[in-house]
Amino acid sequence: xxxxxLIALVxxxxxxxxxxxxxxxxxxxxxxxxxxVASVKQGTDNAAEAAPAxxxxxxxxxxxxxxxxxxxxxxxxxxQSVGTLASDESVAIAAEVPGRVSDIGFRExxxxxxxxxxxxxxxxxxxxxxxxxxxxxKLAESNFSRATSLSQSGAGTQRARDEALSALETARATxxxxxxxxxxxxxxxPFAGVVGLRNISVGAYVQIGQTLVNxxxxxxxxxxxxxPEVNLRDVQVGQTVEIAIDAYPDRTxxxxxxxxxxxxxxxxxxxxxxxxxxxxxxxLRPGLFARVTLQGMSRxxxxxxxxxxxxxxxxxxxxxxxxxxxxxxxxxxxxxxxNGEVEVLDGLPADATVVVAGQARVRNGQQVxxxxxxxxx
Numbered sequence: 001x002x003x004x005x006l007i008a009l010v011x012x013x014x015x016x017x018x019x020x021x022x023x024x025x026x027x028x029x030x031x032x033x034x035x036x037v038a039s040v041k042q043g044t045d046n047a048a049e050a051a052p053a054x055x056x057x058x059x060x061x062x063x064x065x066x067x068x069x070x071x072x073x074x075x076x077x078x079x080q081s082v083g084t085l086a087s088d089e090s091v092a093i094a095a096e097v098p099g100r101v102s103d104i105g106f107r108e109x110x111x112x113x114x115x116x117x118x119x120x121x122x123x124x125x126x127x128x129x130x131x132x133x134x135x136x137x138k139l140a141e142s143n144f145s146r147a148t149s150l151s152q153s154g155a156g157t158q159r160a161r162d163e164a165l166s167a168l169e170t171a172r173a174t175x176x177x178x179x180x181x182x183x184x185x186x187x188x189x190p191f192a193g194v195v196g197l198r199n200i201s202v203g204a205y206v207q208i209g210q211t212l213v214n215x216x217x218x219x220x221x222x223x224x225x226x227x228p229e230v231n232l233r234d235v236q237v238g239q240t241v242e243i244a245i246d247a248y249p250d251r252t253x254x255x256x257x258x259x260x261x262x263x264x265x266x267x268x269x270x271x272x273x274x275x276x277x278x279x280x281x282x283x284l285r286p287g288l289f290a291r292v293t294l295q296g297m298s299r300x301x302x303x304x305x306x307x308x309x310x311x312x313x314x315x316x317x318x319x320x321x322x323x324x325x326x327x328x329x330x331x332x333x334x335x336x337x338x339n340g341e342v343e344v345l346d347g348l349p350a351d352a353t354v355v356v357a358g359q360a361r362v363r364n365g366q367q368v369x370x371x372x373x374x375x376x377x
Contacts, residue, residue: 061369062325062366062367062368062369063358063361063362063366063368063369064358064368064369064370064371065320065322065327065355065357065358065359065361065362065368065369065370065371066355066356066357066358066370066371066372067322067353067354067355067356067370068305068306068309068353068354068356069351069352069353069354070303070304070305070344070348070349070350070351070352070353070354071303071304071305071350072301072302072303072304072350073301073302073303073304074300074301074302075300075301075302075335075336075343076295077234077295077336078293078294078295078338079227079231079234079235079293079294080291080292080293080294081225081226081227081291081292081294082225082289082290082291082292083223083224083225083226083243083289083290083292084223084224084225084287084288084289084290085221085222085223085284085285085286085287085288085290086221086222086223086224086286086287087193087216087217087218087221087222087286088217088218088219088220088221088222088276089191089193089216089217090214090215090216090217090286091190091191091214091215092211092213092214092215093118093119093187093189093195093211093212093213093214093215094208094209094210094211094212095119095121095187095206095207095208095209095210095212096184096187096208097121097126097181097184097185097208098205098206098207098208099121099122099123099125099185099205099206100121100122100203100204100205100206101119101120101121101122101200101201101202101203101204101205101206102120102121102122102123102202103119103120103202104118104119104120104198104200104201104202105117105118105119105120106118106195106198106213107195108195108196108197108198108213109194109195109196109197110194110195111192111193111194111195112189112192112193112194112195112215113189113192114189114190114191114192115188115189116188116189117186117187117188118187118188118189118195118212118213118215119186119187119200119212119213120185120186120187121184121185121186121187121206122185123182123185123186126178126181126182126184126185127182129178129181129182130175130178130179130181130182132178133171133174133175133177133178133179134175134178136171136174136175137168137171137172137174137175139171140164140167140168140170140171140172141168141171143164143167143168144161144164144165144167144168146164147160147161147163147164147165148161148164187212189215190215191215191217192217193215193216193217193218194215194216194217194218194282195213195214195215195216196213196214196215196216197213197214198212198213199211199212199213200212200213216286218279218282218284218285218286219278219279219280219282220276220277220278220279221276221277221279221284221286222274222275222276223241223243223255223274223275223276223277223290223292224272224273224274225273225275225290225292226265226268226270226271226272226273227270227271227273227294228269228270228271229264229269229270229271231271232264232271234294235257235260235271235273235294236257236260237257237258237259237260238256238257238258239256239257239294239295240254240255240256240257240294240295241254241255241256241257241275241277241292241293241294241295242254242292242293242295243255243277243290243291243292243293244290244291244293245284245288245289245290245291246289247288248283253277253284254277255275255276255277256275256276256277257273257274257275257294258274258275258276259273259274260272260273260274261273261274273294302335302343302344302345303343303344303348303349303350303352304341304342304343304344305319305341305342305344305348305352305354306340306341306342306354306356307337307340307341307342308356308357309354309355309356309359310332310334310342311359316331317331317332317333317334318330318331318332319332319344319348319354319355320354320355320359320362320364321348321352321353321354321355322353322354322355322368322370323353325367325368325369325370326365326366326367326368327355327362327363327364327365327366327367327368328364328365329364330347330348330352331347332344332345332346332347332348333345333346333347355368
């Protein structure tokens with residue numbers, strides 16, 4: 001009985017002590033929290049008083065830009081096309097009479113003069129025909145002379161004289177034909193040029209019209225190319241063409257338009273144009289593929305600036321000009337672009353200095369710092 005009472009008293013004492021501890025903690029909490037907040041606030045105020053104030057009206061550094069000068073130039077329409085080079089004169093040498101080849105008088109790929117004998121055919125039969133024709137002509141001349149004498153003396157008739165005259169003219173024609181056939185056994189170059197690769201050998205029998213070798217005149221070449229029909233008014237005889245050849249990527253060649261086909265190609269609706277260019281050192285060859293740039297008609301004076309100076313905004317274009325270190329924005333009207341430059345048709349004077357790099361940091365009326373472009377590597 002005493003033991004149970006003791007346990008009850010201890011439990012009651014513990015409960016009472018717990019209640020007192022909780023009440024004491026709650027009564028002291030708000031004051032301590034206020035002290036902590038006050039301490040933090042005081043520390044913040046002190047830090048704010050210790051930090052230096054930001055300077056008022058600070059001047060920012062002018063943005064760096066790269067510039068380039070505009071330039072005035074003659075606006076010329078440049079038309080691009082592709083074409084093929086051709087010989088100024090070209091012919092396939094062929095036989096006009098049948099015969100056996102007895103001699104070849106040229107070396108393949110070498111130049112020959114006009115009239116040079118290229119190929120000789122066996123002429124034995126042609127010489128025999130000429131001898132026969134000469135003999136027949138002599139007999140016809142004698143008969144005509146005799147008939148004329150008899151007619152004048154009255155012993156002969158006028159009919160006999162006329163028949164003798166006809167026989168004489170026939171004999172003359174036969175002899176001339178024999179001489180022509182004999183001459184055709186020697187095949188000559190019709191003009192000075194370079195012979196190609198022969199298709200026959202000595203001893204070969206050739207027929208009439210059979211191609212034996214080609215002859216090309218290449219000291220001057222022709223250039224055939226086409227342009228769309230919309231460029232009809234931009235093309236005329238006498239214009240200059242610049243020609244680029246893949247075989248010589250480091251060189252350009254110039255020619256002159258000398259003929260325009262009056263007939264527009266109905267299939268491709270294209271103009272057929274022919275130019276001529278000199279080839280004194282024979283570096284070019286017929287058949288080469290050529291990239292053609294035709295210098296078209298002049299469109300007047302324009303201002304040229306680098307393409308990098310253009311700032312597009314919607315459908316409009318702007319540039320920044322620099323004068324006395326101050327950037328100004330200008331709206332411009334653009335023309336054609338070529339070789340990294342663009343034509344300015346309106347809105348920019350020819351002596352302007354334009355920003356070509358750094359436009360993203362520039363505003364209208366802002367002071368800028370002009371710097372030199374960075375040199376590569």
